[in-house]
Amino acid sequence: PDVSLEDDLARRDLTLNAMAMTADGALIDPFGGARDLAQGVLRHVGPGFRDDPVRVLRVARFAARFGFAIATETRALIGDMVAAGELDTMIPERVWNELDKALGGPHPDEFIRTLFGLGALAQVMPRIDQLMHDTHRDGLLAALAAAAERSDDPLVRFGVLVCRLGMDGPGQDDAAAAVDALGKHIAAPVRFRRFGRTCAAYRDAVLILDRLDPATAVSLFTGIGALKRPADFDRFLLVCEADAVGRGETPDDAASRSRQLRRLLAAVAAVPTAAVGAAGLSGQAFGERLRTLQTEAVRQAMAPQNARTEVSKPD
Numbered sequence: 001p002d003v004s005l006e007d008d009l010a011r012r013d014l015t016l017n018a019m020a021m022t023a024d025g026a027l028i029d030p031f032g033g034a035r036d037l038a039q040g041v042l043r044h045v046g047p048g049f050r051d052d053p054v055r056v057l058r059v060a061r062f063a064a065r066f067g068f069a070i071a072t073e074t075r076a077l078i079g080d081m082v083a084a085g086e087l088d089t090m091i092p093e094r095v096w097n098e099l100d101k102a103l104g105g106p107h108p109d110e111f112i113r114t115l116f117g118l119g120a121l122a123q124v125m126p127r128i129d130q131l132m133h134d135t136h137r138d139g140l141l142a143a144l145a146a147a148a149e150r151s152d153d154p155l156v157r158f159g160v161l162v163c164r165l166g167m168d169g170p171g172q173d174d175a176a177a178a179v180d181a182l183g184k185h186i187a188a189p190v191r192f193r194r195f196g197r198t199c200a201a202y203r204d205a206v207l208i209l210d211r212l213d214p215a216t217a218v219s220l221f222t223g224i225g226a227l228k229r230p231a232d233f234d235r236f237l238l239v240c241e242a243d244a245v246g247r248g249e250t251p252d253d254a255a256s257r258s259r260q261l262r263r264l265l266a267a268v269a270a271v272p273t274a275a276v277g278a279a280g281l282s283g284q285a286f287g288e289r290l291r292t293l294q295t296e297a298v299r300q301a302m303a304p305q306n307a308r309t310e311v312s313k314p315d
Helices: 005-008 033-039 046-053 054-066 072-084 092-103 110-118 126-132 137-151 152-162 172-186 190-207 213-226 230-246 251-270 273-278 283-312
Strands: none
Touching: 046 054, 046 072, 046 092, 054 072, 054 110, 072 213, 092 110, 110 126, 110 137, 110 152, 110 213, 126 137, 137 152, 137 230, 152 172, 152 230, 152 251, 190 213, 190 230, 213 230, 213 251, 213 283, 230 251, 251 283
């Protein structure tokens, strides 16, 4: 009762969130929120903005979602917060909450671009910030945009965001470790971390699919868990398609690779495991025999396409 309405509104983050309305419809707008809303400007209400560093993520999310500009003075304040290390005090669970909303929004690429432009990405997601500082920047943003066109699933978009983390390392273990480190830093749920590890570890193998031997292709499906988690395999293919578009491939070429993977997986799935068990094999012997049959099935599935490829080669 001892707090006035204007005092209450002064505690809000942005002017467009610091408006009220009386019962008869009169607008109460002490900080010019209606003007900023009409002009598409995100402007902080006052110095209290820096009391909660998560507001920086919210500004970036609103900028990406609505296409609004960030006021010059708000950019300056955020710059001061970043320089003072204030974003390091954010609770990881709250960071994830904002990131999850941003990934589910219409333009996750603009969210990352905005955080990077504000200098905040280095404290929010250091490894992603590293990618944005090198030649991967345009490709990563293009891949996120392509993912948004293909799916509104935050899991797919997260996979695209992290699938390049291990590309400069020695292999799959390094990729998984990079995703785990990021996931812990932002309190990503276990499901997101697991899927992210898969995307980072096996993305490169998909890119060279036409050069994989049948045994390696079977290992790829096993590592991805394609038979055990078919829905996640479908998501993985969307990640690979979006990432390929980010690398400059045409959408048709990226989709063609997905169709080839589905065809090879169908060959693996068609191998009758019951027949292997009926032969009296078990344990390691069963696994080795099944893998041999799956490899041969992939070899046969590859053969017709390989033959067409050879015929189409110029003299």
